[in-house]
Amino acid sequence: xxxxxxxxxxxxxxxxxxxxxxxxxxxxxxxxxxxxxxxxxxxxxxxxxxxxxxxxxxxxxxxxxxxxxxxxxxxxxxxxxxxxxxxxxxxxxxxxxxxxxxxxxxxxxxxxx
Amino acid sequence: xxxxxxxxxxxxxxxxxxxxxxxxxxxxxxxxxxxxxxxxxxxxxxxxxxxxxxxxxxxxxxxxxxxxxxxxxxxxxxxxxxxxxxxxxxxxxxxxxxxxxxxxxxxxxxxx
Numbered sequence: 134x135x136x137x138x139x140x141x142x143x144x145x146x147x148x149x150x151x152x153x154x155x156x157x158x159x160x161x162x163x164x165x166x167x168x169x170x171x172x173x174x175x176x177x178x179x180x181x182x183x184x185x186x187x188x189x190x191x192x193x194x195x196x197x198x199x200x201x202x203x204x205x206x207x208x209x210x211x212x213x214x215x216x217x218x219x220x221x222x223x224x225x226x227x228x229x230x231x232x233x234x235x236x237x238x239x240x241x242x243x244x245x246x
Numbered sequence: 247x248x249x250x251x252x253x254x255x256x257x258x259x260x261x262x263x264x265x266x267x268x269x270x271x272x273x274x275x276x277x278x279x280x281x282x283x284x285x286x287x288x289x290x291x292x293x294x295x296x297x298x299x300x301x302x303x304x305x306x307x308x309x310x311x312x313x314x315x316x317x318x319x320x321x322x323x324x325x326x327x328x329x330x331x332x333x334x335x336x337x338x339x340x341x342x343x344x345x346x347x348x349x350x351x352x353x354x355x356x357x358x
Contacts, residue, residue: 166345175350176290176334234346235346242287
């Protein structure tokens, strides 16, 4: 357990509504990531952050924005949700150490109707 | 061609079998290779981590990397029903701070 929580864990929303997902970590790791996981596509990077207010786009960033005003929180916002954004969203942190790789949160299951 | 190719399965084996899971990749810059295990409705958990070529063993699990062939493998010995999960390979060119590129995952079922 890398001390990552995600909220909400499940959400159902309607097309066109804004949605914000939260990732919270307890250990002050600098790098944080948002991925989405879909059948047939695997895990794909949406956005990542390498520090407070420092973010960059990933492979599938269209329709998503992120913010990081504190080290411990990384927010993912769908400004106007679409059905194609129905997915499972995972937050990850990068931990420096023996393995120096990424650890994942429990996920948020989002359904856009 | 995707950067990382992984047979999605599903793969079904009897308890006690040796399981071989594989990924191929196209980017010769990849140096860091990982295997994650993901149980249903859970987040991926790191199983094995390897830098560059060679083998790494951890209990019943062995990870192999052949950079000349751009091929990585995960072997599971004496497979157990508790090994039933989706196995994801992942890789990157730099250290863990670099976003990972994932395979699509192979779903494994170990039948008692």
